Amino acid sequence: MRGTVNAMRIRIVDAFTDTPFRGNPAGVCLLPAGDWPAEAWMASVAAELNLAETAFAKPSGDPAADWDLRWFTPAVEVDLCGHATLATAHVLGGDAPLRFLTRSGVLVTSCAPDGTVTMDFPANPPTPVEAPPGLAEALGAYPEKVFDTGALGDLVVDVADEATVRGLAPDLRGLAGFGERCVIVTARGDGDHDFVSRVFCPAVGIDEDPVTGSAHTALGPLWADRLGRATLVGVQASARSGRVEVEVDGDRVRLRGRAVTMLDGELAVQP
Numbered sequence: 001m002r003g004t005v006n007a008m009r010i011r012i013v014d015a016f017t018d019t020p021f022r023g024n025p026a027g028v029c030l031l032p033a034g035d036w037p038a039e040a041w042m043a044s045v046a047a048e049l050n051l052a053e054t055a056f057a058k059p060s061g062d063p064a065a066d067w068d069l070r071w072f073t074p075a076v077e078v079d080l081c082g083h084a085t086l087a088t089a090h091v092l093g094g095d096a097p098l099r100f101l102t103r104s105g106v107l108v109t110s111c112a113p114d115g116t117v118t119m120d121f122p123a124n125p126p127t128p129v130e131a132p133p134g135l136a137e138a139l140g141a142y143p144e145k146v147f148d149t150g151a152l153g154d155l156v157v158d159v160a161d162e163a164t165v166r167g168l169a170p171d172l173r174g175l176a177g178f179g180e181r182c183v184i185v186t187a188r189g190d191g192d193h194d195f196v197s198r199v200f201c202p203a204v205g206i207d208e209d210p211v212t213g214s215a216h217t218a219l220g221p222l223w224a225d226r227l228g229r230a231t232l233v234g235v236q237a238s239a240r241s242g243r244v245e246v247e248v249d250g251d252r253v254r255l256r257g258r259a260v261t262m263l264d265g266e267l268a269v270q271p
Contacts, residue, residue, distance in 0.1 A: 008029070008030065008031055008032065008266060008267050008270065009029070009030045009264070009265070009266055009267075010027060010028065010029045010030070010045075010263075010265055010266065010267050011027070011028045011087075011091055011261055011262075011263055011264050011265070012025055012026070012027055012028075012049070012051070012261075012262045012263040013025065013026055013028055013087035013090055013091060013259050013260065013261050013262065014259060014260045014262055015083035015084070015086045015087045015090070015211065015213075015242070015257060015259045016083055016086065016211040016213070016236075016242035016243060016244055016257040016258070016259070017211075017240075017241075017242050017243075017257070017258060017259070017260060018115070018258040018259075018260060019260065020260050020262060021240070021262075022240050022241060022242065023083070023210065023211050023240060023241075023242040023257075023259070023260070024052060024083040024209065024210040024211035024212070024240065024242060025051050025052070025210075025262065026051060026052070026053050026054065026055060026081075026083050026084035026086075026087035026088075027045070027046065027049040027051050027053070027054030027055065027084075028054075028055050028057070028084070028087050028088050028091045029042075029045060029054060029055065029056045029057070029267065030057055030058075030091070030092075031056060031057065031058040032058065032059075033058055033059040033061070034058070036056075036058070036068075036070070037056075037271030038271060039077070041271040042054075042056050042070070042072055042077075042271075043072055043077070045072075045267070046072035046073065046074055047074045047075075049074075050074050051074075052073060052083070052201075052206050052209050052210065053071045053072065053073055053078065053081045053083065053084040054071070054072050054084065055069060055070070055071050055081070055084035055085065055087060055088045056069070056070045056071075056072070057069045057070075057088050057092075057100070060099075060101050062101050064099065064101065064106055065099045065100060065101035065106055066098050066099045066100070067088075067092070067098060067099070067100050067101070068100070068101045068102075069085065069088060069100040069101065069102045069107075070102070070103070071084050071085075071102075073201075073204050073205045073206055074205045074206075075204055075205030076204050076205065077103075078181070078204065079102075079103045079104055079151075079153075080102070080103070080104045080121070080152065080214045080217070081213065081214055082119060082121065082212065082213010082214045082215075082216065082217075082244075082255055083211055083212065083213050083257075085100065085102075085107060085109065085119055085213065086109070086117045086119060086213060086255075086257055086259055087259055088100070089109035089110075089111060089117045089119070090111070090115070090117055090259035090261070091261065093111060094111065095111070096110075097109065097110040098110070104121075104122060105122065107119065107120065107121060108120045115258055115259070116256055116257070116258055117256065117257060117258070117259065118254055118255070118256045119213065119254065119255045119256075120252055120253075120254055121213070121214070121217050121252065121253050121254075121255060122217065122251065122252060122253070123217055123218075123220065123221050123248065123250070123251050123252055123253045124149045124150060124151065124152040124154075124214075124217045124218040124221070125218070125221040125222070126147030126148060126149050126156045126218045126221070126222050127147060127148050127149075127150065128145060128146070128147055129146055129147060129148045130146065131143045131146045131157075132146075132155075132178055134174065134177075135157070135178055137171070137174065138170055138171045138174030138175045138177075138178065139157065139159075139168065139170050139171075139175065139183070139185065140168060140169060140170050140171070141159050141160075141164050141168060141185075142159065142160070143157045143158065143159065144158045144159060144160060145157075145158035146158070147218070147222065149184075149218040152181070152214065152217065152218055153179060153180035153181035153182075154179050154180075154181050154182045154183070154184050154199075154214075154215060154218060155178050155179035155182075155183050155184065156184045156185075156186060156218055156219070156222065157183060157184065157185045157186070158186055158187065159185055159186070159187050160187065161187050161188070161190075162187050162188070162189055162190045162196045162237075164187060165185055165186065165187045165196050165197065165198055165237055166196070166198075166237045168185060168198060170183075170200060172200060172202045172207050172208075173202065175200050175202055175203075176202040176203045177203075179203065180203065181201060181203060181204055182199050182200060182201040182203070182204070182206075182209065182212070182215065183199070183200045183201075184197055184198075184199050184212070184215045184218065184219065185197060185198050185199075185200070186219055186222070186223075188223075188226075189233075189234075189235060192233070193233045193234060193235040193243070194223055194227060194229075194232040194233050194234065195219060195223045195232065195234050195235075196234070196235050196236075196237050197212075197215065197219055197234060197235075197236050197237070198236065198237055198238060199212040199215050199236065199238075208238055209238070210236065210238040210239070210240040210241070210242060211236045211238065211240070211241070211242030211244065211257075212236060213244065213255050213257075215236075216234055216244045216246050216253065216255055217253045217255075219234055219246070220232060220234075220246040220247075220248045220253045220255075221248055221253070223246075224246075224248040230247060230248045230249065231245075231246070231247050231248075232245075232246045232247075232248075233245055233246070234246055242257070243257065244256070244257055245257065
């Protein structure tokens with residue numbers, strides 16, 4: 001078993017950055033092989049850490065995978081999380097690819113010698129829809145185009161420019177009624193990146209997610225189609241900020257980023 005552990009370890013890792021206190025912090029809880037702990041215990045750990053997501057990983061009994069992986073916000077379990085997957089791959093390390101069995105199928109990651117983690121995720125190409133009533137008022141900006149992301153459960157909102165994205169101060173309670181999970185706001189980028197975004201997820205207990213890998217499974221196909229290129233760089237313009245390298249390949253999206261371990265310890269309260 002690649003990356004086998006003998007203790008119930010927990011780490012906090014800043015993902016999609018190579019700089020401490022930037023990017024998106026994720027909890028990574030490494031569990032022993034066997035059955036999952038009770039969902040209530042995992043939910044309590046995630047609520048205690050109070051990070052956007054906490055990943056729980058254990059050695060897999062499925063021959064198609066190396067690890068089983070689940071993700072919890074402080075409020076709910078989610079089907080797909082990019083930054084906590086990156087953080088988990090960073091913690092496990094190793095030269096060989098890692099296969100994670102998740103609620104979104106088997107996800108494969110690999111780690112380059114410089115620490116860059118590549119994640120192979122299903123693409124979620126957005127579909128144009130009408131702007132829901134009240135969206136502009138809740139967002140505080142005019143939505144030029146609006147897209148549904150299908151199974152991802154997010155709403156993508158296209159606005160005029162990067163300055164509009166960066167200047168947003170939305171009504172978070174109002175935004176909670178749009179999209180099943182998050183509202184992703186995006187525009188073409190200025191400078192050394194192709195597009196910019198911010199991601200608001202009050203419906204699942206996260207006011208603003210600092211850097212959202214899963215959102216880029218929709219943003220990647222959207223901007224690749226617009227710009228006519230399969231390889232792109234996105235900047236998520238939260239207060240912590242982070243960069244996501246995106247490569248669109250048919251119905252898959254490869255996301256690349258770095259990570260920094262900020263805390264390494266062992267859980268004192270066992271399940």
